Amino acid sequence: MAAARLGGFALVLAVAFAGAYGIGQAFGPVDSIDSGDSPAEPAAAGHGHGGGGESGGESGGHAEGEPLPAGLRVTADGHTLEVVDPRGFAFRILDESGDPVTRFTPNHDKLMHLIVARRDLSGFRHVHPEMSADGTWRVPLDLRDAGDYRMFADFVPAGRTEPVTLGVDVPVPGDYRPVPMPPPALTAEVDGYRVTLSGHLDAGTTSRLTLTVDKGGVPVTDLQPYLGAYGHLVALRQGDLAYLHVHPHDGAAAGPSVTFDTEVPSTGTYRLYLDFKHGDVVRTAEFTAVAEPHEER
Ligand SMILES: [Cu+2]
Secondary structure: OOOHHHHHHHHHHHHHHOOOOHHHHHHHHHHHHOOOOOOOHHHHHHHHHOOOOOOOOOOOOOOOEOOEOOOOOOOEEEEEEEEOOOOOOOOEHHHHHHHOOOOEEEEEEEEEEEEEEEOOOOOOOOOOOOEOOOOOEEOOOOOOOOOOEEEEEEEEOOOOOOOEEEEEEEEEOOOOOOOOOOOOOOEEEOOEEEEEOOOOEEEEOEEEEEEEEEOOEEOOOHHHHHHHHOEEEEEEEOOOOOOEEEOOOOOOOOOOEEEEEEEEOOOOOEEEEEEEEOOOOEEEEEEEEEEEEEHOO
């Protein structure tokens, strides 16, 4: 049953690539995968094969090998994200036996990356929790605005090389005032910095995006490395918050431009979050961008 649903999802993705604006159609199957994951978790059989990651399964639904977008599942690749304390965003990673995982491989200088955004794509945070001996990760996160938040745990299990990203919703109680998604724009302002986006998001293929930072009209040429790179780009898909974490193209300079090779899985609207470090402060510039069918470009 679950395998059939996985195949169905792959089919929907293929349709989306062909140019049907199938974002809404894609959601139903994604939800089905979330609820029907455990009976036929394909990763259980696929572990030994190099951790191909978020593959849509081995049931003939490979859809040209396109992976299932990360972050849509609370259980994937033999791991489960368990919220220990929703008020503190404390969590554990459990293995297939339900035991907490305490051994991880550092990835971009950290053992664990925690990304949090509210379901309306506001309130983005990218932080690095600390693990206690029992495998519980905690980080101070002062989220004052009520709403359902999506939290993503992005990590590399010990003995593997490919990251796993799991996602779960965490409620912050109170009076929820959703923020409309800002319209698409090619510039973003943060703390006196102006970041300009160039390039186009093409669905289902690699898109080269360049982000250029200036301050007071002067190009910034002394960006500081942050977690081993001059910039980190996270993209979340509007509607289901499918997750992409992108790192700069090789040979990146310290500014003013940082180039990313980005592969978004479908057409639709994405919120892009660029973390960059300058003057010893990490800031986030946010953009709304629309991914268009590759065929039409
Ligand atoms: Cu991180």
